[in-house]
Amino acid sequence: MFIASFLARRLFQGALIVLLVSAIIFTLLRVVPGDPVRLMAGGMAPEALIEQIAEDMGLRDPIYQQFGRYVGGMLQGDLGQSFVRPANGASVGGASFDDNTRSERAEVWDLIANTAPMTLQLALLAMVFALIIAVPIGVWGGLRPGEFPDRFALYLSSVFVSLPNFWLGIVLALVLSVKLKLLPAIGYDGFAYTILPALVLAVEIAPFIIRTLTVSVAGVMGQNFIDIAAVRGLTRNQIIFHHALKNSAVPLLNLLGVQFSMLLGGVLVIEFIFDYPGLGLLTINAVMQRDFPLIQGIAIVTAAAFVLINIVVDLCATAIDPRLEY
């Protein structure tokens, strides 16, 4: 009962947010300089042809009409077609303005559907690595505030935070892949290719998890019910694993939600360095090619993912701490 009304409310809010995001992106992309048709058709194309293509594609209509059409398509799962990518592979463009395969351009939805699972896999693995590193260190630090474990957690986090990710990526690739030949690094040809970039990402997000955990575990350990639990006869293991960790989980969960959203939306640098065929790489290329429909599509899908992740996080949080169910 509660869950149904909660979901209905949040999904409705989420839909509004996604709509708003697409409106903003849509408008912004149309006010930045640079005519995409010129790009598609190539610098040599005659002015009249460009005008005609633009007219055909509806690019000369008022923005609200274009947007209306776009939203109409979106509701049917149609995010439009890429300006530059053909359905069958390498991007078109350049001088081939009279190339008649142009009508066979790739569906934005397909482009995203092909790359998103790759990014999802990368993000999940990075999350797992980060948790494996951060949870023991963070909890240990939180149980002994002010003592060595706490300081260790702080030092380690500082080191991790100060490593630039592109540098770490290159160093790890050189050491683990080129020198030791343990892991493949560039491109994608099987699950092993995900490990290196995931490691780099894990090092990037682990400090935040460590910090959140030390703070929340230390906070919970100072609370009355933990203090009195030993007098009530509970064992130390029960106190830490049943009570302290559960109570520290809500802040952690919120953080993980934010981190995961960030991983989905923006692992640009890492995917670029490792030439990992995920959403990030797709975004970079789309931006460089001024592929408006693709940029739009990615933005909207990412916004929707944000919304969904948030809903899931809030549901989990209320499952852990029933006081949050208001």
Add this chain to the structure above:
Amino acid sequence: MALDTAHSTEALLSVRGLTVTLESEGKTRAILEDISFDLKPREILSVIGESGSGKTVLARALVSWLSAPLRVTSGEVLFSGSDLIADKAYAKSLAGREIAYVGGNPAGALDPTMTVGAQLVEKLRAVRPDISAADAKEKAIRLLGAVKIPSAERRYHEYPFQYSGGMMQRVMIVDALISDPALLIADNITQPLDVTVAAQILKLMRELNADFSTAILFICSSLPVACDAGDEVMVLHAGRVVERQSSANLVAKPEHTYTRQLIEELPTLWADDRKGRDTPPNRDQQAIMSVRGVAKYYATRGKTGKALVQAVRNVEFDVFPGDNFGIVGESGCGKSSLLRLLTGLERPDAGSIFFEGENVGEASSKRLRALRRHFQLVLQDPYGSLPPQSAIGSILEEPLKIHGIGDRKERRERARAAMSEVGLNEALYDSLPTGLSAGQRQRLNVARAMILEPRLLIMDETLSALDQTEQGKLLDLFERLQAQHGFTYIFISHDLTMVRRVCSRIAVMYLGETVEVAPNERLFFDPGHPYSRALLSAAPTLEERRYRPEDCLLEGEPPSPIDLPPGCAFASRCPHVFERCHKENPALTSRGNHALAACFLDSNTGAKDSIHD
């Protein structure tokens, strides 16, 4: 109880020469010195002492819960013959199993993310692993029923935040007793509770003592409660045991000067009626504050969607210049909400509040700010209400600055004058409030309120955090200030003895309503509402009671102010309830001589006075 056959005549707990010290900044100070006493199986021993006398430290030492900077430096705590201080592992094995502990703060004592039932089972099975989960659950529900938690079966599955303070304290008692301990250490367990609920808990504890044959060390800070609860009373003073006697003997023949003084200073409700200040103020003048049918509702989101909390309903009274007006009632009865209305912090949803003829509820916010100069508020919490970073002098000058009064020099003068008037040393002008004791903080709060020379001072539980002696001093201060400046006071309090001592006229609130408004003498000797009688019956006192708890109050707690049923709000606990009470809500009706009560049983008494006097 395996223990009571073997040791029924010997002491269950025997403390010998226990000394606990506090180490800070290289110095050591003894908190407990050479404490020795015995506790026999099934015995209830009360421990009493003023705040800071070391009661909590004693309780913690007995359950091996002392942490740095506190340390046991010598002595033994023998539990059925073995020393808990020397043998930590033995002490640990007894914790929660044979030696149980209940503290004075039930609010945070259980994990907020787990159901109460699950935690009771977890605890029982932690100390008695041989009990199956199903048996543990069955026992938990049975004990929740035994401590009178309504519909225990359902409550078992609820979370701590769904319990009221009084119910949570009962849960903690169940938590302590569920393992059938031989000894229960109860540290101030009734302190956070309302008097009527505290009376129920005490009764419950004695029943449990009889049913489960648990010995109890009952620690508290109120002499009447200690005498009421225990077979014997042990008096702790500055970390030493100064005497131990049976309850009756202690009151009749106290041996130590501290005890004698304690008994002498104990405020009374009925004896010595010179104490009540029943000088009725002149009622022909204009009332300084007059409250007419005021109501305030808050919308909350309950389990089933929107719900309305009826925090204040039908509140009616007049306060005349020179009055000491008291408002009493238990927690949650709407005192604080009413206070926010009186001071114009919130506006009423119905009715009106007049301050010297001006409607506070409708005044513009600019006008309200000007009016607030004339009525000031002194708050409950001596710790939370002062900004810790400002010096005492600037705290006092701030209200003057806000209202743009005087120049720098003049403000300084007035701040110093106010300090000396409330008995704060002027040398403290530049120091921070952090070093002040609770009593000094309250003096500072009073000084801050009176610096604007108001006509009306509203005191919200101002004295409840102070001990008996300090309370007395502040009440004298209030009296002196009243004589000098002609203040009118409104005291909001749950403490009947305090109200009896200082107030001339008293309003009793129950579930947001004023159910009785009467002069001091009349309320204490001839209360017109059954709830007033219940309050009087539960008030802690050593005197012979005019009203017996058995006759005056049904079990239970006030219903929730959300979705109140129609009829008299007290009907669910009233021993005199009859049919009409469930249909109509009685209005405040005069009983003659300026006394009013809202009960059908009383409506036909008294002359037809005007309601508002």
